[in-house]
Amino acid sequence: MSATRLILSVALALGLGASAVAAADRPDPVADAKAFQDYFVKKFPKVAFDDFVNGPYSMNADMRRQWEEKEQFPPYEFALEAGKEMFAKPFKNGKTYADCFPNGGIGIRQNYPYFDDKEGKVITLELALNRCREANGEAPYSYVKDEMASLTAYMAFTSRGKRFDIKIPDDPRALEAYEKGKEYFYTRRGQLNFSCASCHVQSPGERIRAEILAPALGILNAMPIYRSEWSGMGTISRRIVTCNSQTRAVPLEPQSDEYRNLEYYLSYVSNGLPVSGPGARP
Amino acid sequence: MITSVLRTALALGLSLAMSAAAHAQSGAAEGQKLAFDRGKGNCLTCHEIKGGDLPGSIGPKLENLKGRYDRAELTAILNDETTRNPLTVMPPFGRNRILTEQEISAIVDFLQTL
Numbered sequence: 001m002s003a004t005r006l007i008l009s010v011a012l013a014l015g016l017g018a019s020a021v022a023a024a025d026r027p028d029p030v031a032d033a034k035a036f037q038d039y040f041v042k043k044f045p046k047v048a049f050d051d052f053v054n055g056p057y058s059m060n061a062d063m064r065r066q067w068e069e070k071e072q073f074p075p076y077e078f079a080l081e082a083g084k085e086m087f088a089k090p091f092k093n094g095k096t097y098a099d100c101f102p103n104g105g106i107g108i109r110q111n112y113p114y115f116d117d118k119e120g121k122v123i124t125l126e127l128a129l130n131r132c133r134e135a136n137g138e139a140p141y142s143y144v145k146d147e148m149a150s151l152t153a154y155m156a157f158t159s160r161g162k163r164f165d166i167k168i169p170d171d172p173r174a175l176e177a178y179e180k181g182k183e184y185f186y187t188r189r190g191q192l193n194f195s196c197a198s199c200h201v202q203s204p205g206e207r208i209r210a211e212i213l214a215p216a217l218g219i220l221n222a223m224p225i226y227r228s229e230w231s232g233m234g235t236i237s238r239r240i241v242t243c244n245s246q247t248r249a250v251p252l253e254p255q256s257d258e259y260r261n262l263e264y265y266l267s268y269v270s271n272g273l274p275v276s277g278p279g280a281r282p
Numbered sequence: 283m284i285t286s287v288l289r290t291a292l293a294l295g296l297s298l299a300m301s302a303a304a305h306a307q308s309g310a311a312e313g314q315k316l317a318f319d320r321g322k323g324n325c326l327t328c329h330e331i332k333g334g335d336l337p338g339s340i341g342p343k344l345e346n347l348k349g350r351y352d353r354a355e356l357t358a359i360l361n362d363e364t365t366r367n368p369l370t371v372m373p374p375f376g377r378n379r380i381l382t383e384q385e386i387s388a389i390v391d392f393l394q395t396l
Contacts (some may be wrong), residue, residue, distance in 0.1 A: 191379075191380055192365070192378070193373050193374055193378060194371065194373070199371070202371055203371060206335075206338065206340045207338040207339040208327055208328065209326065209327050209336055209337075210336050246350070265285045
């Protein structure tokens, strides 16, 4: 917890190791991701690599035991069932979600978000689902709960165990989106002056009041999640907006460019970790 | 020369400390309330503090402070800990006006009893 150690560890997490500094003017996502993953692996030598996707449970044995008991009757079961039904049910025009996605939407969660070279922007799974609805004449869903959580829960479930495989194509706009997401993640904001990294890079495993902070490595792999505190499911959008408001910062619109870039960065640096969603949290 | 001494004194929070000394006794009880209040200091989010429930563990346990820091130093930590440690996660309570000067002074009274 000493200041020097903190500075050192954050510098490492930011990919500012000696070699990276030398090449600082040229963004290097491959080196970033390696430095990022090494930081967590070194900080938590007892946590198996694949276990980072289990968020707070990877950090705390007591919580883990309670969770394993709960997984006998997972609280996201209802959302999963609903999502499966919704996914199969044709739109009014007779088409289905399967028509909008590669491989009929099955087992593809690990490829999201991706960079779309026609649009020049990051496309998240939640965004792609609403675009699919709109393209077929249906109203979009709220990004933060119920239906969107059910659909993404089902899509994650069919992809469980597949490893995140986020690509940054050879396109300066893709690299820029990645860099912007990274910058958002490490920038302090709000009256309380927190960055995402303050909590999820500097303090994972620590208690903030009664909650154990999840590590940023693998932090999206379990989404969407059921939270007792929400008495329901929440999407990636919901979680990020909640974290932003908790720090007395003004949250952005779900699926704003900033959040899409953020998700791109966070997912890329978690490449190689398996999809574990949907998840359950206390 | 004098202005630079003055400026340093201000930077150290000495002016706060001097005006606060008078209120020290009644301050400690009020300071404890402010420190534990979730809408104010909410210090228990990160620190274990004697008398507080459900503390977090992000910061060190707050104890034996009197022996290690004087009023000005404690005031400075509360005002903006990033001046001591740019990477700290502790919010800048004074700089960002999360707490007023008087509130910080009362909390420092309380911290000096720990």
